[in-house]
Amino acid sequence: MLLESILMSWENIVKNKLRSFLTMLGIVIGVASIIALITIVQGATNSISNQVSELGANKVTVTAMxxxxxxxxxxxxxxxxxxxxxxxxxxxxxxxxxxxxxxxxxxxxxxxxxxxxxxxxxxxxxxxxxxxxxxxxxxxxxxxxxxxxxxxxxxxxxxxxxxxxxxxxxxxxxxxxxxxxxxxxxxxxxxxxxxxxxxxxxxxxxxxxxxxxxxxxxxxxxxxxxxxxxxxxxxxxxxxxxxAYTIFNMGDMIESFESMMSMMSLLLAGIAAISLVVGGIGIMNMMLVSITERTTEIGLRKALGATPNRIQLQFVIEAIFLSVVGGLIGLVLGGVIAYTAATLIGTGFSISISTISLAVGFSGLVGIVFGYMPARKASRLNPIDALRSL
Amino acid sequence: MAEVLNMQNIFKSFYMGEEELEVLHDVNLTVNSGEFLSILGPSGSGKSTMMNIIGCLDVPTSGKYLLSGNDINELDEIELGFIRNKEIGFVFQSFQLLPRLSALQNVELPLIYAGLSSSDRKQRAAKILDRVGLSDKTRNLPNQLSGGQQQRVAIARALVTEPTILLADEPTGALDQKTGAQVMELFEELNHDGRTIIMITHDTDIARHAQRVVKILDGNLTEQGV
Structure with missing residues (x-):
């Protein structure tokens, strides 16, 4: 049953290629910017920390005035x-x-x-x-x-x-x-x-x-x-x-530097997350349009025995599909941007699993949240009205 | 013969703002297994509402409706979905085929909701398309088929779940006379094979193909000898 719903969603997305792509774009940009920002900041943090560590993180320096x-x-x-x-x-x-x-x-x-x-x-x-x-x-x-x-x-x-x-x-x-x-x-x-x-x-x-x-x-x-x-x-x-003297702890400095940088990457990711929300609204909009267009189809499916849950599941899956595919494209795009930036700046490049799962998870969540309302609307359509709208 | 449909004192009203509009008035109807029944009435007579209630797309305001022993008033939306899937095969005036799906896929559709596996669905859909004489058109999209062929795909889709009742709403309304006659022939054949058919129409000539005709006028149902 899940497979059928996924296949149906896929058909609908492929049928409206341009519209699906434009809808996904919001998510693509959101995820790409999150991935790129976090990865670039992390890369810069790591390489600066490493350089500082080389100077000695395993020592404290006493300076006497x-x-x-x-x-x-x-x-x-x-x-x-x-x-x-x-x-x-x-x-x-x-x-x-x-x-x-x-x-x-x-x-x-x-x-x-x-x-x-x-x-x-x-x-x-x-x-x-x-x-x-x-x-x-x-x-x-x-x-x-x-x-x-x-x-x-x-x-x-x-x-x-x-x-x-x-x-x-x-x-x-x-x-x-x-x-x-x-x-x-x-x-x-x-x-x-x-x-x-x-x-x-x-x-x-x-x-x-x-x-x-x-x-x-x-x-x-x-x-x-x-x-x-x-x-x-x-x-x-x-x-x-x-x-009379000061004691300088290099480890402390690295720690505070790293916490500062992680604050910064969180802040940047937060800003980028706003674009994900905007992307989510785009998906919601497209789902609503799609449901209006397919009112008759929904009515017919109901007449043929589709239960409301079934209809809802299909539309939620479609929304998740859009946002996750957008998320994956964004992941690749963000990775390329981060890699290019890292190469240009000369810092290390590594995408962590947690960054990837964050981006994909977040985009999936956007799909669920913003797909739920339109899907619910679809599932509640009265089959008689829906069939009559032809 | 077994009774498949039993309606007792069915009333149906709609509200247009404050105004109550009674569409069905004290309808009583019994249909036995293997019958071919026409519900004949002009537009606005309540026959569409009749069809919606028989097809479990709508529920009566009052009265008792038993379909294969199930009391429809007691079912929720999900159960109604299952009932429609299992008991009713819809044939619409405008065919209502999904334009992106091939004939075979269209016929498979109700079986998806019945939870059948892909291979079972294909087998059954192909068999029923063969039965309506379209074994060579299974891969065609609806717009590659003539009106008569499309309606036969729709009939195949209605039959594929082996429903208790084949419920047809003006099945020849969108067809020319010749193809319309062919569809009616198919209905007669199906009825001859034991299928229970309820057909809703405004056309007396079409209604005459049924063994039994009931007339509906202003929400009142009257039995009519042929």
Missing amino acids: GTPLKQGLNEEDISNISKVGNISGVSPTISGKTGIVYNGKVIENVAVQGKNDVYFNMDSSLLKTGRPINILDLDSKNQVAIIGNDIVNELFYGVNPLGKELMLNGTTYTVIGTLQGSSGFSMGSNNESVVIPYTTALRSLGVKNISSLDVFLEDTTLADDTVTEIKGVLNPAFNYKDN
């Missing part, structure tokens, strides 16, 4: 923070600027970063050649340096820099490694920096305090607890002064 009495973090703070649970490593950063000299060539204003072994352990992709800074370097404040890609190109063009000695702020450092070049959008580009052991940096750069600290977490879901514990260590250290 200091107080008059204590102008930054010191080694005691580092060792205290290391004792907090859920921490896999602490990597301090000491920043300075200085000129470097090699073989008579000079580069002014090079960013020098004092780091420790943890910095390299946490990200094995940092190092291109050579070896990382190790504990021995830190303990004995070795004068060793790992240099960025641009510096390699500028000072050591065509020469293997490993083992070479360069002058940094008047002292000799041995190059033990080179950094992997980073490209494009990246906040922590290392291309033009020199990394040395932070203990060496404290002594030779004339910096007395550690300005920032990357604290690596074992379990990022416990980040909030760990942040609280770190505060418990730092508050007494800074004598409970306000604004």
Whole structure:
């Protein structure tokens, strides 16, 4: 019985190809815009989140502004923070600027970063050649340096820099490694920096305090607890002064960014959904016209034994058919639009099953809701009046 | 002979605003299985209403109508649908074939509502089309058939459910005399095979093909010897 109704609906839709297509257009546009908007926003969100994650979602960063009495973090703070649970490593950063000299060539204003072994352990992709800074370097404040890609190109063009000695702020450092070049959008580009052991940096750069600290977490879901514990260590250290330091949680930022983006995609989808409703009204209109045209047919079918439910079912199925076919066309169209946009913008493209089922489900629902009233009207037609209208 | 239709004191009124219009007045009618009955009356006599009530498309204002033992007044819309499907085979003046469907598909239509499978429907529809002499036209659309052929498709459609009553409303009204006569011949044959037929007409000559004629005038039914 259902199959018969579907076949009959199909015949009617095919018979009025142009009209059916125009009716579907509302749904097509609605579904296509929902799919395209959600997919584009999701793709952009994912690729931005991924890029941010690369900078380290598994760490929190402590930045010290200091107080008059204590102008930054010191080694005691580092060792205290290391004792907090859920921490896999602490990597301090000491920043300075200085000129470097090699073989008579000079580069002014090079960013020098004092780091420790943890910095390299946490990200094995940092190092291109050579070896990382190790504990021995830190303990004995070795004068060793790992240099960025641009510096390699500028000072050591065509020469293997490993083992070479360069002058940094008047002292000799041995190059033990080179950094992997980073490209494009990246906040922590290392291309033009020199990394040395932070203990060496404290002594030779004339910096007395550690300005920032990357604290690596074992379990990022416990980040909030760990942040609280770190505060418990730092508050007494800074004598409970306000604004002495900030703790920046990258995971938090990604989370709030993602929730913002999902709000935005919901908003966009909501706007697009309005066009689905408009499309639904179009379907309702077409169904009403179709019922008026087929009054005699409905009367005849009733005379031949069609029950009201049967008539209603047929028209509801016809409305669902229109909207679901429209929904599927919209799905393909929206996918193509989203794919084109993703390719142009350069973000990833993936349509989730939930997006697809949302679109198809929603269009089916539109068919039921807007098909119900006309179908009910058809089922209530008096067969005598209907037959007489010929 | 078994009684298939029994009407007792049927009244039917319509309301035109405030005004009550009585269309059928105290109608009593009994039809036995295998009868060929004509209901003869001019337009406005109430014969269309009579046909609607017999065909269960409408219910009387008062009175009792038994069709194959079913009290029509007690049935709801859905049950009336089933009754029409099972008991009544309609033949309309203007054929009422669906223009998009082939002759075979048109004949299949009532069987869809009877819930038969596609293969059963095709078999039965083809058989009945053969019976009305259209076995070579099963694939034709209505507009590819002559008026007489269309009416025979409509008769096939009415017969395909093996209804208790074949109910024809001016079956020759849209046909020329010759094809009309052929349709009446077919009716006589069908009646000869045992089919109960009720035919509604305003044409005395057509009515004469039936064994029994009742006259309707201003809502009153009177028995008439042939």
